[in-house]
Amino acid sequence: MQTRNIVATLLSGSLSIFNWAKSTAPPNTVPSTSARFKRIGFRKLILIGLILCGQFSLAQAEATNNALTLNTALKRALEQNPSLKVFDFRNIALGGQLETANLKPAYELGLETENFSGSDELSGFDGAELTVSLSSVLEMGDKRAARQGIVSNGRSVLDAQRQVESLALLGEVTRRYVDVLTAQEQVSLAKEADELASQTLNIVAKRANAGATPDAEVKRAQAAASQAHLTLLSTQQQLEYLKVSLAALWGETSPNFAKIDGDLFHFGADVEFEMLYAKVEKNPAIQIFAAEERLKEAEVRLAKTQSRADISWSVGVRRFQESDNSALVAGFSMPLFSSKRNSGAVSTALAQRNEIFVQKEVALLNMHTQLFRAFHNRKQAILTVKELQNTIIPVLEEALKETQAAYQRGRYGYLEYVSARQELLSARRTLIESASSALTYGAEIEQLTAEPLSAEQYGESTELSGSVQ
Missing domain, CATH: 1.20.1600.10 (Outer membrane efflux proteins (OEP))
Known part of the structure; x- marks a missing residue:
């Protein structure tokens, strides 16, 4: 259908050229074909040919570009x-x-003061004890790798959701x-x-x-x-x-x-x-x-x-104002019965799986x-x-x-x-x-x-x- 339309456009244009050439002939005369084309002129023929070629290209482009494929x-x-x-x-x-x-786990900087602003010899800061400490947590049970695994598998779920x-x-x-x-x-x-x-x-x-x-x-x-x-x-x-x-x-x-x-x-x-x-x-x-x-x-x-309970640790320096001496301090702590207290969370995760x-x-x-x-x-x-x-x-x-x-x-x-x-x-x-x-x-x-x-x-x-x- 598109090819027939293009051909019809070209034939229509050619017929228009012929009729226009015929109209340029003097009255009461029937010029020959060669005489008519001489009268049109070589430049005009080139111009008309370019127009027809442009119409053909435009029609062909429209036939190609205006149709949508499924792909x-x-x-x-x-x-x-x-x-x-x-x-x-x-x-x-x-x-x-x-x-x-x-x-x-993040590090924490602590500052602690004891035995100050009391009564008698403990008034003011003369008998104070000043402690500067650094503390953090030792994660037990490979918790960091477990967190990384959740994010990694979450990315797999996201990829599957994208595909869906x-x-x-x-x-x-x-x-x-x-x-x-x-x-x-x-x-x-x-x-x-x-x-x-x-x-x-x-x-x-x-x-x-x-x-x-x-x-x-x-x-x-x-x-x-x-x-x-x-x-x-x-x-x-x-x-x-x-x-x-x-x-x-x-x-x-x-x-x-x-x-x-x-x-x-x-x-x-x-x-x-x-x-x-x-x-x-x-x-x-x-x-x-x-x-x-x-x-x-x-x-x-x-x-x-x-x-698996995490271990909290701390280490620092304590200053004794009264004796003008310093000493190291250290400590650790961990919660008790963590496994029993966490059994509910494990049961929930298993049920969801x-x-x-x-x-x-x-x-x-x-x-x-x-x-x-x-x-x-x-x-x-x-x-x-x-x-x-x-x-x-x-x-x-x-x-x-x-x-x-x-x-x-x-x-x-x-x-x-x-x-x-x-x-x-x-x-x-x-x-x-x-x-x-x-x-x-x-x-x-x-x-x-x-x-x-x-x-x-x-x-x-x-x-x-x-x-x-």
Whole structure:
């Protein structure tokens, strides 16, 4: 279609040149072709040729740049969607937590004064004792490594969450892409319905002028033509909204594409259900449970390290004002029965870790149900599409031709003619809806398995899961 438009532009431009050259000839003369081109002039020909070349290049560029492919849409969404940018900040936050986890216990500087401002010989500071000390804590049970393990495993969970969000985003892009592709087909069908309604109105009007049908049928045909045109306008408006909705996934408020490329009726090769379900365990939504399990194991290790009591130590110098002497002081302390007091925290951490195993099993069961539903619904939708394409629609097209011919000869009434037309349009509408359902269920299968369903899906090669990494 785009190539035909470009050729038509070139032919139209050439015809304009010829007509303009002809108009420059003197009155009552028919100049030869060579004389006309001599009159135009060599420079003018060059200028016109450049204009035509520019029109051809512009038309070719528009044909190339205004069509959006699914791969381009997926790439734009991954690069520009605002919802994925939060993970950069979460990663920075984990970096800060790791810095904190790497810190050793802080040193404390202490100053203590005793035996001052008392009574008699202890009045003032003459009998005071002044102590300057440095203290800290010796961490026992490898607590520092346990803290580092929590941050490290937290980063693994964050990476899995990013993949889950990315996969969900790619699935949403694919679904909206299919919606736009469906709307494009619906606009084409609405245009065909509008043309059929106009054609019907012309046929009914001719029969009414010949006195073969009442004027009431003409009015009914006029109303049907108006309704078909309104349906076309509504479908075109819906297409524009869906394009805006698709562009919003990469942060644009107005789409910079005129249409999208793809084949609504191309589904690729089928894959066995068992092969698809075997890929479900590789889904980031399942892998995130493995990352959370490792995180909970790290939390259990940290809780167990708290059962080992830390040793507090201090060392310093004490000054005796009364004797003008100094002496070293040192000490240490540790809490008693730490293991018993920490048993509750260990039990809590173990219970939270075991809960992850159950959640993983529940998630696998739910995903099996979703995959089974999507797999069989897609299969049924593809079967419906093939039956409509190969059997139902060809029969209805022949029936419409025969009914129209019979109506023009007066053998059928207006109702039979309109019914045949509506049956054909309804079948084509069902064809579009079934094809859209098949692609939508295919996108759901891709999201559940984290892999493209087929290299031929959507009429082009897409790498859904590869884009998530």
